Amino acid sequence: MTSAVYTIWLRNWKRYIRSKSRMIGSLVQPLLFFLSLGFGLGSAVSSGGDYMKFIAPGVIAMSVLFTSVFSGIQIIWDKQFGFLKETLVAPISRIKIMIGQTLGGATSALIQGFFMLIFTFLISGLSINLGIFIAILFMILIGLAFTSMGLAIASRMEDMQGFQLITNFVVMPIFFLSGALYPITNLPAVLKDIVYLDPLTYGVEGMRYGLLGTSTINPILSLLVIGGFTVIMISLGGYLFNKTKV
Amino acid sequence: MEKKKEMIKVKNLVKKFGDFTAVNGINFEVEEGEIFGLLGPNGAGKTTTLSMLATLLEITTGEAYVNDFDVATKRDEVRKSIGIVFQDPTLDDELTAYENLDFHGRLYGVPLAEREKKIAELLKLVELESKKNLLVKNFSGGMKRRLEIARSLLHEPKVLFLDEPTLGLDPQTRNKLWEYIKNLNKKKGVTVILTTHYMEEADSLCNRIAIIDHGNIIISGSPDDLRDQIGGDVITVETEDGVKLEKVIKGCKGCKSVKHHDGSVTINVDNASKKISEIVELVNHNKIKATSFVMHKPSLEDVFLHYTGKTIREEESSPIEHMRLRRRMWHGGGK
Numbered sequence: 001m002t003s004a005v006y007t008i009w010l011r012n013w014k015r016y017i018r019s020k021s022r023m024i025g026s027l028v029q030p031l032l033f034f035l036s037l038g039f040g041l042g043s044a045v046s047s048g049g050d051y052m053k054f055i056a057p058g059v060i061a062m063s064v065l066f067t068s069v070f071s072g073i074q075i076i077w078d079k080q081f082g083f084l085k086e087t088l089v090a091p092i093s094r095i096k097i098m099i100g101q102t103l104g105g106a107t108s109a110l111i112q113g114f115f116m117l118i119f120t121f122l123i124s125g126l127s128i129n130l131g132i133f134i135a136i137l138f139m140i141l142i143g144l145a146f147t148s149m150g151l152a153i154a155s156r157m158e159d160m161q162g163f164q165l166i167t168n169f170v171v172m173p174i175f176f177l178s179g180a181l182y183p184i185t186n187l188p189a190v191l192k193d194i195v196y197l198d199p200l201t202y203g204v205e206g207m208r209y210g211l212l213g214t215s216t217i218n219p220i221l222s223l224l225v226i227g228g229f230t231v232i233m234i235s236l237g238g239y240l241f242n243k244t245k246v
Numbered sequence: 247m248e249k250k251k252e253m254i255k256v257k258n259l260v261k262k263f264g265d266f267t268a269v270n271g272i273n274f275e276v277e278e279g280e281i282f283g284l285l286g287p288n289g290a291g292k293t294t295t296l297s298m299l300a301t302l303l304e305i306t307t308g309e310a311y312v313n314d315f316d317v318a319t320k321r322d323e324v325r326k327s328i329g330i331v332f333q334d335p336t337l338d339d340e341l342t343a344y345e346n347l348d349f350h351g352r353l354y355g356v357p358l359a360e361r362e363k364k365i366a367e368l369l370k371l372v373e374l375e376s377k378k379n380l381l382v383k384n385f386s387g388g389m390k391r392r393l394e395i396a397r398s399l400l401h402e403p404k405v406l407f408l409d410e411p412t413l414g415l416d417p418q419t420r421n422k423l424w425e426y427i428k429n430l431n432k433k434k435g436v437t438v439i440l441t442t443h444y445m446e447e448a449d450s451l452c453n454r455i456a457i458i459d460h461g462n463i464i465i466s467g468s469p470d471d472l473r474d475q476i477g478g479d480v481i482t483v484e485t486e487d488g489v490k491l492e493k494v495i496k497g498c499k500g501c502k503s504v505k506h507h508d509g510s511v512t513i514n515v516d517n518a519s520k521k522i523s524e525i526v527e528l529v530n531h532n533k534i535k536a537t538s539f540v541m542h543k544p545s546l547e548d549v550f551l552h553y554t555g556k557t558i559r560e561e562e563s564s565p566i567e568h569m570r571l572r573r574r575m576w577h578g579g580g581k
Binding site: 003015090092 | 300301302321322323325326330332334335336337338339340341345349350352353354355
């Protein structure tokens with residue numbers, strides 16, 4: 001019964017297109033980063049226009065990352081407002097619920113990413129070529145991986161109290177310690193190790209390869225790492241969601 | 247008389263949360279077409295029992311069957327057989343009434359044409375057809391409950407589970423909801439099992455009830471049977487000196503039972519009109535201050551009092567009950 005997965009996805013989709021404020025709200029932050037860093041910091045480094053282009057994949061990844069993690073965590077609201085019971089008592093497996101939620105979250109994350117993609121192209125004057133499909137592939141993987149991560153976290157949480165904690169201690173570090181905003185070639189050794197342990201680094205690098213044609217990390221390696229991370233996160237999300245109680 | 251199919255069978259059902267026993271080996275059956283009520287105070291184990299029957303909570307020991315399917319091993323079959331309305335709302339506020347029903351129909355694999363037909367029919371039944379495209383967050387508590395009842399029937403379940411269906415609703419809405427439930431039971435022949443701690447609800451809705459307290463079923467039967475078991479009449483004396491009165495009445499011949507509870511003494515007698523003068527005399531003779539004497543036929547409240555020694559309200563306000571409740575929440579079970 002794949003229609004169960006579609007049903008869950010459809011519900012997520014309806015909620016997404018109805019929450020215009022959330023849609024706009026989660027675009028503001030990456031856009032702010034893009035404009036202030038791109039124009040501000042960009043003017044300080046020698047070739048300003050190039051820096052804007054350089055961080056374009058980074059801020060797109062940022063919007064995908066934030067939207068997907070929070071879409072995953074949304075399930076806590078369903079827990080608190082009781083709706084999760086309605087789905088859990090239905091004659092469908094939890095895995096299908098989990099897959100539907102993940103696809104739903106990844107879809108909205110991807111659309112938010114597309115919006116950012118359009119903004120960055122308009123503002124930084126990136127040229128459009130077939131590499132965009134490579135970037136989209138990486139965006140999909142980032143979306144799936146981090147929605148699952150959000151779900152995994154939400155499965156272990158009772159209420160929204162830990163929400164701020166997760167933003168500050170999980171999402172923010174993942175973003176800032178990836179190579180989204182700075183080149184990863186000449187980093188101090190300690191930082192470099194951490195950056196290379198951050199799965200988002202490979203997502204951003206893959207997107208960078210797609211959009212700019214060059215990247216520090218080999219795109220095949222990026223694909224393998226972020227792909228592997230996605231599989232692990234989906235499994236973990238599925239495992240923890242399966243154990244969640246209402 | 248031909249014996250009807252047993253839609254629910256429960257044998258020695260036990261649920262433990264750690265070292266706390268929430269349900270302590272209960273047994274009951276519900277026949278097809280019945281409205282069966284589990285009556286008891288908060289924390290008595292009603293919701294826990296219902297959750298186990300609905301496959302949401304694992305059984306510690308014992309057996310339970312719904313529509314002949316084993317709750318422990320045939321989860322999906324059980325789930326298809328039941329419709330459930332939880333104590334707290336489980337609707338998606340951001341979706342419309344129609345979308346909430348549509349979501350449910352899809353999850354239960356109801357085909358499109360049938361789904362549309364049933365949704366229209368059920369919305370009409372609960373008088374929400376004019377509100378079908380309104381977001382649920384704009385609904386009142388009563389409207390939400392009605393929508394949930396409609397939703398629970400969408401996949402044509404054999405048994406409807408209602409957990410405290412009228413909790414938190416105003417009396418008018420409550421009466422209306424009772425009508426809906428009775429109507430459903432009559433028109434669709436759907437078996438209903440509900441939990442409640444409202445005596446009137448059990449009395450007016452249920453063909454049969456089981457009084458449950460501290461995880462045990464104390465007694466079960468039809469509301470009339472239960473009242474008849476107490477028999478005779480009840481005299482309730484309101485007094486501040488209940489302890490003394492209880493002692494005095496215990497010496498009175500023909501007083502079948504005496505129970506003292508929050509500010510009144512309840513006396514069970516064969517014929518109240520013949521006994522009342524004797525009791526008034528006893529009260530006066532012993533210089534007990536009484537504010538009122540009331541004679542009435544036994545109510546379910548008296549039945550509950552008779553078998554548990556307390557009124558349902560006393561049970562709920564006792565500190566031990568609060569501890570039980572808190573523990574239950576701590577252990578994450580029940581709800």
